[in-house]
Each structure stands twice: as C-alpha cells, then as structure tokens.
Amino acid sequence: MxxxxxxxxxxxxxxxxxxxxxxxxxxxxxxxxxxxxxxxxAFGFYAGFTGSAVGIDAWCHQQLNAGEKYPVITPYPNEDVLIAETKEKLAKIGKLPKIMVMGAMGRCGSGAVSYARKAGIPEENIIKWDMAETAKGGPFQEIMDVDIFVNCIYLSSQIPPFVTQQQIDAERQLSVIVDVSCDTTNPFNPIPIYNVNTTFDNALLDIPSTNAKPLQLCSIDHLPTMLPRxxxxxxxxxxxxxxxxxxxxxxxxxxxxxxxxxxxxxxxxxxxx
Ligand SMILES: NC(=O)c1ccc[n+]([C@@H]2O[C@H](COP(=O)([O-])OP(=O)(O)OC[C@H]3O[C@@H](n4cnc5c(N)ncnc54)[C@H](O)[C@@H]3O)[C@@H](O)[C@H]2O)c1
Missing domain, CATH: 3.40.50.720 (NAD(P)-binding Rossmann-like Domain)
Incomplete structure (x- = not known):
C-alpha cells in the first residue's frame, strides 16, 4: 500500500x-x-496530468461561471474526452492562461506540462521550474504572476515557502493553485496557506485573502483516479x-x-x- x-x-x-x-x-x-x-x-505522471487538467478547468470555471460552486469531478473514460472538454472551454473564453509547473522535470511535473500542451496552451505560457530556478529560495513573485500554479515537487527536506499569505493578500495574477505534491500535513509544506486535502466532491478550497481576486486551491491526493484507465x-x-x-x-x-x-x-x- x-x-x-x-x-x-x-x-x-x-x-x-x-x-x-x-x-x-x-x-x-x-x-x-x-x-x-x-x-x-509511480502514479506521478497521471497525477500531474490530471492535476493540470483540474487547474485549467478551475480557471475556466472562474472565467465562465464566476462565483458559482465548482462542480463535482467524476472520472473520465479516457484522456481524449478530458482534453476535448478543456479545449472547448478555453475556446469559449477566447484567451489562454499562463501556467507554472514547479518540479517540471519530475514524473508529476512532466505530466502537468504534457496536459497543458495537449490542451493547446502555447509553450511560452507554460513556465517550467525545477531545482535550478528555486535555488535562490522562496517565496517567489513569479508564482503570483501566472494564472495557475501547479506544484509537483518531491519534498525531501525543509525549504523556504514558495508562497506566503502576505503575497496572496497583495496584487496578483494568480487565481488557482493545484498542489499535486500534497504535503498538506507535512511540517515543511512549501505552500503554508492551507492544511486540508480536498476531494472530487469538493475539489477547491477558497483561500481567504484581503484581496478581492479569488484564489482557489486543489489538494486532492488521489488525482490519478480521474483517469483510471x-x-x-x-x-x-x-x-x-x-x-x-x-x-x-x-x-x-x-x-x-x-x-x-x-x-x-x-x-x-x-x-x-
Ligand atoms: N496528488 C496526487 O494524487 C499524487 C499522486 C502521485 C504523487 N503525488 C506526489 O507528487 C510528488 C512528486 O512526485 P514525483 O513522482 O513527480 O516525484 P519526482 O521525484 O519524479 O519529481 C519531483 C521533481 O521535483 C523537483 N524538486 C524537488 N524539490 C524541488 C524544489 N525545492 N524546487 C523545485 N523543484 C524541486 C525534483 O528535481 C524533481 O524534478 C510527491 O510528493 C508525490 O507523493 C501526488
């Protein structure tokens, strides 16, 4: 197990x-x-792949159905159905989000990048970070400057936080975080703004902020079951x-x-x- x-x-x-x-x-x-x-x-690739899908879909939901509760997620018969759904929503919105994948060289990270590409997000809108980029130590303004942040790192030691409550309260572009890594109860969680896991029934947490712009976070720890096949x-x-x-x-x-x-x-x- x-x-x-x-x-x-x-x-x-x-x-x-x-x-x-x-x-x-x-x-x-x-x-x-x-x-x-x-x-x-490891299940990593499809965790990142589906995590990226949820992130892009949550962002679409914010554009198309602002203020409405995010729907229950149910598993998809195959990835083509999921990709087609995302593409349809992005086409309706008429603009494409900027997405940052943290830990992009790993299993989850490469899955997250792969989904963004398959959904038609251009390469310049997919920011890929790994060890080299975070060596300077967080928190990182670059995360606040994208629409969707997908965290896929393998946490093995204490590191400075990637994001802080202070940044979230300030002016930012960011409106969706998907914490694929889900180090939710780890004392060194680099996203120390939440402490519960979300579920397919309630996929998104509203992160409190003094900023009027919403910030929603997904911390489902069994993401690959969204694409069981x-x-x-x-x-x-x-x-x-x-x-x-x-x-x-x-x-x-x-x-x-x-x-x-x-x-x-x-x-x-x-x-x-
Ligand atoms: N939510 C889910 O459903 C789900 C499913 C499977 C795995 N996971 C979790 O996802 C995490 C990643 O798993 P994986 O198999 O992709 O690991 P991995 O080892 O394949 O990849 C991790 C990547 O993170 C990078 N990294 C590590 N520390 C970093 C840092 N400080 N800054 C930037 N990059 C950093 C590594 O260089 C590596 O490229 C694990 O915590 C795993 O438990 C979650």
Missing amino acids: FAHCYKRQGGWKDVLSRFVEGNGLLYDLEFLNDESGRRVA ESSNQFSEDLLPTLLQLPTHTSAPVWTRAKKLFNEKVESMATTD
Whole structure:
C-alpha cells in the first residue's frame, strides 16, 4: 500500500504502530526503489496530468461561471474526452492562461506540462521550474504572476515557502493553485496557506485573502483516479516485473531494501516526534 507515513505525515506513528502490533511488515509502494534509487512504479505522471487538467478547468470555471460552486469531478473514460472538454472551454473564453509547473522535470511535473500542451496552451505560457530556478529560495513573485500554479515537487527536506499569505493578500495574477505534491500535513509544506486535502466532491478550497481576486486551491491526493484507465495501465506495467519477484523476496533487492526501510522507520519512532 501507499501508507504515507514515512515522511512524518499526520498520524504516521499510528499507522506504523499497527504494523508492529499486528506483527506485520509494510512494503510501501512509494519506496520500492531500484538500485539507483529510482522508484520502480509511480502514479506521478497521471497525477500531474490530471492535476493540470483540474487547474485549467478551475480557471475556466472562474472565467465562465464566476462565483458559482465548482462542480463535482467524476472520472473520465479516457484522456481524449478530458482534453476535448478543456479545449472547448478555453475556446469559449477566447484567451489562454499562463501556467507554472514547479518540479517540471519530475514524473508529476512532466505530466502537468504534457496536459497543458495537449490542451493547446502555447509553450511560452507554460513556465517550467525545477531545482535550478528555486535555488535562490522562496517565496517567489513569479508564482503570483501566472494564472495557475501547479506544484509537483518531491519534498525531501525543509525549504523556504514558495508562497506566503502576505503575497496572496497583495496584487496578483494568480487565481488557482493545484498542489499535486500534497504535503498538506507535512511540517515543511512549501505552500503554508492551507492544511486540508480536498476531494472530487469538493475539489477547491477558497483561500481567504484581503484581496478581492479569488484564489482557489486543489489538494486532492488521489488525482490519478480521474483517469483510471491510463493510470492503472501505466502503473501495472511498471510494477509487474518487480511484483513477480515477490515470492523470492529474500533475494530480490527491491523488496529487501523496502523491508530494511520499514525497520528503520519503525526504529525511528522511538527517537522522533
Ligand atoms: N496528488 C496526487 O494524487 C499524487 C499522486 C502521485 C504523487 N503525488 C506526489 O507528487 C510528488 C512528486 O512526485 P514525483 O513522482 O513527480 O516525484 P519526482 O521525484 O519524479 O519529481 C519531483 C521533481 O521535483 C523537483 N524538486 C524537488 N524539490 C524541488 C524544489 N525545492 N524546487 C523545485 N523543484 C524541486 C525534483 O528535481 C524533481 O524534478 C510527491 O510528493 C508525490 O507523493 C501526488
């Protein structure tokens, strides 16, 4: 399973303790890594892809139905249907948003960029940032200057925030944030202006601001289920070769590494808050 308890997320010790008390062992799918430390299977691409779709759609909704509640999201039969819907709305609006993808070189980030391109957003309107651009340390005015900000970073240590409440209260272009990374309860969340996950039924949070311009944020942590066909096929293809090694896991490095990591995390419960 994806237990989301190795990065000290809210309730991490409770989750881990249940494995210990039940004499179990967690092979966390997020931490099945090959010898170079790369994940063998991940949902990232389609998380970014659909996150970008929600971001663009939320922006369209703000232009076409200002003030109305954002509709419930339901899964799509395939990506072509989703792309066609976005294109139709963008055509109705007659202008194209500027979108910034943070962590653009990663799995989620490349998915987010791919969706923006497929929706017909021109390259100059797709701002791609990764480690090099954020090395100077946040917060970043550049995020305030786009319409849609899609955060796709893999957070591994404490970093200065990307955005602050002060910036949101000031003059800005930004009206939609999609936090694909969803480090919602992580103490180092680089978007420290919210602390709950949203859902397909209520996809957008209204972020309070002294600025009259709305700012809505999506923090759905199961975005790939919006395109179940493509995301399942991709994940299965990537995981299968490793899964077939499981019966002999005592000698399969992917599984032995995952077991070692579980034991380390269990041990760390005694010394970490
Ligand atoms: N919301 C969802 O449904 C969903 C689904 C899958 C994954 N995720 C999450 O998305 C996140 C990213 O996953 P991934 O598989 O794309 O990771 P990844 O490692 O493939 O990519 C992360 C990218 O972020 C960049 N990055 C890291 N720190 C940065 C910083 N400070 N500034 C700029 N760029 C930075 C890295 O260089 C890398 O290119 C993870 O937290 C994962 O849990 C969310």
